Amino acid sequence: MSLQALTYIVVGLSFALYIGIAIWSRAHNTADFYIAGKGVSPLANGMATAADWMSAASFISMAGLIAFLGYDGSVYLMGWTGGYVLLALLLAPYLRKFGKFTVPEFIAERYYSKTARIVAVICLIFISFTYVAGQMRGVGIVFSRFLEVDVTVGLIIGMSVVFIYAVLGGMKGITYTQVAQYCVLIFAYTVPAIFIAIQITDNPIPQLAFGSEISGTGTALLDKLDDIVTSLGFNQYTSGTKSRIDVFCITLALMVGTAGLPHVIVRFFTVPKVRDARISAGYALFFIAILYTTAPAVGSMARYNLINTIQTGEVGSVDGNLVYDERPDWFATWEGTGLVKFDDKNGDGRVQYYDDSNPSFAPQAEQYGWQGNELSVDRDIMVLANPEIAGLPNWVIALVAAGGIAAALSTAAGLLLVISAAVSHDLIKGIFLPSISEKKELLAGRIAAAFAILVAGYLGFDPPGWVAQVVAFAFGLAAASLFPVILMGIFFKRVNREGAIAGMLTGLIFTYGYIEFFKGLFLKWAGAPWGVNTAEHWFLGISPEGIGVIGMCLNFTVAIAVSLMTKPPPEHIQHMVEHIRVPRHMEIKS
């Protein structure tokens, strides 16, 4: 059977499964719609959280990113997993005890303020839309490459599927489809990784193969990789180029940002008990770690495979490089998408792949008769092209396509749901129409979800050029605005309304201003970015990706200082904090 037919069957079957689950788990009331009626088992919630969290970026882009960054890619691995420790220890159990529907709702009640709620809703909507745009693009890429349909058609199909299960099923529908999507995506990710691990090292477990010897050579994979990449002028694979302070800050901003992302936090509102919230975070990270520990192994093996394909003989020898006319099929296929490009600069009909931006390697390259790097490989294709590069059977390739779509759809659905809950529950019910009936609120939630899907589809169809930049902003924003006020709401009883609002705004404005200054977001028309985005100009050498950490520190400092200068929160709020600190429901005596 042809690859395309197989892909249609596998993707079609997975869609049928998702829709079937949605019909089976329809939402009947607002509690079902927002938090799945608090009836999700911790294990299922862990799996759903993992699918919710692991986006098109984790599935498609991360291993490729690490393949080209080497050690510097560690910031993403640690940053996007370590946040779960913060979530499990500092937020999830307490927010579950609070027992309401949304994150802005907690902020509103704890800080007895509608203003705080509105600020939180604005942060939430911005963060979530930024993310959704990326997911929809992921769906488009997979569709156009594997199903050979137009990106627009692919987007419309993806949107329709999400529409059916998010609008119909709400949180309940999303949770159980995410469980199915996790199974699809993790299977699709690990199967090719295992095949490639066996091919290169004879060890079937990617996490171990990563540290094993290449079959029949007695040299460890990573040592060999360090060796060949440096012989081509690239930076050593196992050591980094970024400064320590910057690596430190980016990792911390990603971790804290993860713990402050509303679509992740809200997943822990769906389990029956406080102790379920704790253990569920453990399950979630376990399921995430399966992919996140496989990714760096895939990254290193993909880099090794790629270089081996191009550099067929000794570096610098006349016949050491791949002859273009004899290139493998996958090379030609991906050239068709424009994501692999070859330009025969020295006209020898062979492919040279090396670091031509490295001045100390330039004399060497000239001596070899090389006149510039001739191959550019988009790092996003590494995972998708991997099965083809390794010559794996067609059903594996079809599975990878279904996995990429599952990763994108599951994250998109989770994000769309928090957006719709913020609109129907926080804005409509909480602020504008407090007397609205439950039935009407549920309808409003469904309409908001449908509307959010349309906006997301539009963003995916016509992604603003700044999508890549705003991802850093989304994490920085979550780290600098939402995380500190939620944390202080639980751990510092003295922090009051004035402190929280001042802190959130300070963190928000500082982080936004810094990123706008160096990267330019919305003020391009006014001449942004104004700063030169290089290490010597950064504040303390911290890049815009890591600046959320400073925003977070400012938020804490301002919130505490302002709170101490104004009067303490009212007594019933202090009692509420005492309540959420204790798992059992009990009388609080002073």
Add this chain to the structure above:
Amino acid sequence: MNKDKRLAYWRANLRLVGFCLVIWFVCSYGFGILLVEELNTIRFGGFQLGFWFAQQGSIDIFVLLIFFYAWRMNRIDRDHDVHED
């Protein structure tokens, strides 16, 4: 529930959280970032140890840490008689 009992429970909680966060910090920021070059002089199978912590070890430890926390915390709840029924 009176104030003393609440304080005792909260202190036990904070001690556990503090302990876990120290491990969290040391294994990722310590071994994976700040001390990575020093640890890279040590071999761990086919890995350099610092690199292994940054791309594998820290994640494994995060997972174990959350399970450890959940287990200990449930015990603290029972010891202070504040667990859910």
